Amino acid sequence: MYRTAFLDLPPLQQAHGTVQLPGSKSISNRVLLLAALSEGTTEVYDLLDSDDTQVMLEALRALGCGVEQAGAVVRITGLGGRTPHGGLDLFLGNAGTAMRPLTAALALLGGEYRLSGIPRMHERPIGDLVDALRQLGCQIEYLGTPGYPPLRIAQAAGLPSLALGQPIAVRGDVSSQFLTALLLALPLASQSQDIVIEVVGELISKPYIVITLELLARFGIAVRHEQWQRFTIPRGSRYRSPGSVHVEADASSASYFVALGAIAAHEGVRIQGVGLDSIQGDIRFTEAARAMGAVVEGGPNWLQVRRGRWPLQGIDLDCNHIPDAAMTLAVMALYADSPTTLRNIASWRVKETDRIAAMACELRKLGATVEEGADFIRVFPLPAAADWRAASIHTYDDHRVAMCFSLAAFNPAGLPVRIEDPRCVAKTFPDYFETLFSLVRTPLPQIPVICIDGPTASGKGTVAAAVAERLGYGFLDSGAMYRITALAALRAGLAIDAAHEHDIAALARTLPVRFAEGRIYLGGDDVSDAIRTEEAGMNASRVSALPAVRLALVDLQHAFRRLPGLVADGRDMGTVIFPDAPLKVYLTASATQRAERRYKQLISKGISANIDDLRADLEARDTRDSTRVVAPLKPAQDALVLDNSSLTIEQAVQQVLDWWLERQPVAVAVKG
Numbered sequence: 001m002y003r004t005a006f007l008d009l010p011p012l013q014q015a016h017g018t019v020q021l022p023g024s025k026s027i028s029n030r031v032l033l034l035a036a037l038s039e040g041t042t043e044v045y046d047l048l049d050s051d052d053t054q055v056m057l058e059a060l061r062a063l064g065c066g067v068e069q070a071g072a073v074v075r076i077t078g079l080g081g082r083t084p085h086g087g088l089d090l091f092l093g094n095a096g097t098a099m100r101p102l103t104a105a106l107a108l109l110g111g112e113y114r115l116s117g118i119p120r121m122h123e124r125p126i127g128d129l130v131d132a133l134r135q136l137g138c139q140i141e142y143l144g145t146p147g148y149p150p151l152r153i154a155q156a157a158g159l160p161s162l163a164l165g166q167p168i169a170v171r172g173d174v175s176s177q178f179l180t181a182l183l184l185a186l187p188l189a190s191q192s193q194d195i196v197i198e199v200v201g202e203l204i205s206k207p208y209i210v211i212t213l214e215l216l217a218r219f220g221i222a223v224r225h226e227q228w229q230r231f232t233i234p235r236g237s238r239y240r241s242p243g244s245v246h247v248e249a250d251a252s253s254a255s256y257f258v259a260l261g262a263i264a265a266h267e268g269v270r271i272q273g274v275g276l277d278s279i280q281g282d283i284r285f286t287e288a289a290r291a292m293g294a295v296v297e298g299g300p301n302w303l304q305v306r307r308g309r310w311p312l313q314g315i316d317l318d319c320n321h322i323p324d325a326a327m328t329l330a331v332m333a334l335y336a337d338s339p340t341t342l343r344n345i346a347s348w349r350v351k352e353t354d355r356i357a358a359m360a361c362e363l364r365k366l367g368a369t370v371e372e373g374a375d376f377i378r379v380f381p382l383p384a385a386a387d388w389r390a391a392s393i394h395t396y397d398d399h400r401v402a403m404c405f406s407l408a409a410f411n412p413a414g415l416p417v418r419i420e421d422p423r424c425v426a427k428t429f430p431d432y433f434e435t436l437f438s439l440v441r442t443p444l445p446q447i448p449v450i451c452i453d454g455p456t457a458s459g460k461g462t463v464a465a466a467v468a469e470r471l472g473y474g475f476l477d478s479g480a481m482y483r484i485t486a487l488a489a490l491r492a493g494l495a496i497d498a499a500h501e502h503d504i505a506a507l508a509r510t511l512p513v514r515f516a517e518g519r520i521y522l523g524g525d526d527v528s529d530a531i532r533t534e535e536a537g538m539n540a541s542r543v544s545a546l547p548a549v550r551l552a553l554v555d556l557q558h559a560f561r562r563l564p565g566l567v568a569d570g571r572d573m574g575t576v577i578f579p580d581a582p583l584k585v586y587l588t589a590s591a592t593q594r595a596e597r598r599y600k601q602l603i604s605k606g607i608s609a610n611i612d613d614l615r616a617d618l619e620a621r622d623t624r625d626s627t628r629v630v631a632p633l634k635p636a637q638d639a640l641v642l643d644n645s646s647l648t649i650e651q652a653v654q655q656v657l658d659w660w661l662e663r664q665p666v667a668v669a670v671k672g
């Protein structure tokens with residue numbers, strides 16, 4: 001997961017490969033609640049691991065359910081008839097799929113609870129559900145704005161007698177989650193009579209109700225309905241664990257990869273975990289994608305998508321049946337040859353953010369003309385490369401905004417797209433960007449590299465690692481390659497000299513080196529500390545003067561150039577290894593400063609050192625590194641020199657970031 005302030009997506013062109021999608025959020029949280037209300041233990045396979053499921057699991061644990069995580073299986077031992085722990089303060093983040101059903105279930109179980117979330121959760125309506133529960137006789141109070149969380153369920157004395165004789169009325173035209181919440185929870189009260197729920201107003205998002213009914217059936221509760229307006233929970237209904245449940249992959253998450261297959265050139269994308277027979281309504285996104293031009297094939301647990309018609313064609317669609325996935329259509333619309341109108345999407349206004357306003361605003365930043373109304377959005381395409389603008393996409397703490405705008409990186413202008421706060425995808429798909437990068441093919445020159453070269457102890461490694469971290473880029477410590485090669489040579493009994501050049505080069509070509517969790521392994525051996533001694537540095541300097549060894553390490557270093565970008569530090573990153581890098585920095589500091597830094601670094605690690613010896617050593621190393629025949633240490637012609645003798649680490653990092661950011665098209669667009 002990227003935890004950076006923003007993520008710059010380089011321009012993308014092709015996609016190819018197979019993707020296994022995370023579990024559906026809607027199914028995951030419904031299954032968790034049903035398992036929690038059942039007797040016995042339910043094994044849940046492929047549960048989505050995300051912010052929204054975590055808050056649900058924590059709430060269930062607090063209420064007294066058994067929650068046990070064992071690899072890919074989560075075991076929930078339900079309350080059965082037991083009373084949940086009361087007097088709790090449950091924090092539910094921004095998870096509507098936890099807030100609504102838990103409100104209903106806890107109101108029907110008795111006890112006292114406070115339910116709250118992040119500020120946006122407190123702006124998302126829940127009044128219609130509370131009204132329905134109050135009608136029944138439940139005691140629920142608003143702790144802030146009436147109609148919105150936070151809430152207090154105040155039934156310290158247990159449950160008041162419920163008025164179940166009349167049908168329970170609930171509005172269906174704001175969010176189908178209110179009806180879902182009642183359907184999931186009301187079997188708790190069905191011991192002695194049928195319970196009837198009547199929907200007031202047109203029911204939106206029916207496909208989500210289909211999921212609810214399917215899952216209730218899996219847990220032994222057969223709800224009848226008439227025309228989606230009147231639902232009956234039969235008398236004597238009881239939650240019965242099916243023993244195990246497999247969660248389908250998320251069909252809404254699939255929409256980004258269906259769109260990817262439709263937009264990207266090449267043979268297309270295969271999606272595993274969800275197929276055309278999915279119980280999730282958003283699977284019908286595939287029909288909309290087909291209408292725009294995608295070629296979609298599918299089977300029981302898979303989809304295969306490739307580009308068909310190109311450019312895509314605009315559509316005019318009532319999206320009531322695919323409210324979440326429809327956002328993806330709004331970005332696909334940019335690649336069409338006629339406008340796209342998405343209708344009946346009023347529910348977008350009460351989701352993680354006002355999604356109609358958000359989509360319109362961000363699409364306009366890319367250069368598109370957008371019309372919006374209370375319940376529709378119309379997007380005009382950007383047919384010519386010159387129509388596109390570089391943009392920094394604000395994501396409103398809305399995972400879907402972040403994910404669907406990543407598709408703008410396929411723009412024909414070859415512009416990168418900045419996604420702000422990429423971490424927001426954690427709500428449903430923490431590894432979304434990693435998954436995207438694993439499928440797309442990008443010409444190497446499009447993958448940015450920042451080179452930081454310079455003499456020893458100038459702070460290259462420190463600064464490069466920090467810059468990489470801020471940008472979400474990979475990090476190549478090329479010096480480590482030479483250090484490891486020198487160590488491997490000595491362990492193999494090879495003296496580091498010209499006579500053994502070819503043997504050492506052969507060793508370097510097949511170096512079994514592995515980087516994992518901040519450690520470096522040579523074969524199975526953790527050599528992270530062994531290669532950091534001053535002696536290892538000097539040996540590295542010697543081995544690096546052998547031309548055949550340098551050549552042998554080129555491919556290994558090039559392999560680090562991966563999406564979304566790379567920061568590489570060393571001696572010849574800008575001059576030899578990545579000569580086309582868009583930013584090259586030559587980082588240096590006075591010999592006195594460098595000796596002092598190295599001294600402090602060694603002392604802090606408990607290694608004794610003498611500052612005069614260190615200075616003499618580093619000057620000797622500078623001389624050897626700068627005077628060798630192949631790839632000597634020197635600033636690239638187009639490098640920016642940064643003498644950080646009198647800068648703090650943070651100032652040096654900031655300077656490199658400033659140089660980088662001012663070169664990005666987004667910055668230019670903002671300034672220009």
Ligand SMILES: Nc1ncnc2c1ncn2[C@@H]1O[C@H](COP(=O)(O)OP(=O)(O)O)[C@@H](O)[C@H]1O
Binds near residue numbers: 454460601
């Ligand atoms: N302004 C600065 N910039 C970078 N590093 C600094 C700075 N001031 C002190 N240092 C310290 O210098 C030491 C050497 O840095 P390092 O990144 O290992 O250098 P290199 O990779 O160039 O050999 C580290 O302990 C680092 O914390």
Ligand SMILES: Nc1ccn([C@H]2C[C@H](O)[C@@H](COP(=O)(O)OP(=O)(O)O)O2)c(=O)n1
Binds near residue numbers: 537544570573
């Ligand atoms: N790209 C590179 C990186 C390092 N080397 C050589 C020269 C250096 O003295 C050694 C060790 O490099 P390293 O960057 O790890 O050393 P310092 O941290 O700067 O002391 O490897 C090189 O020749 N080319």
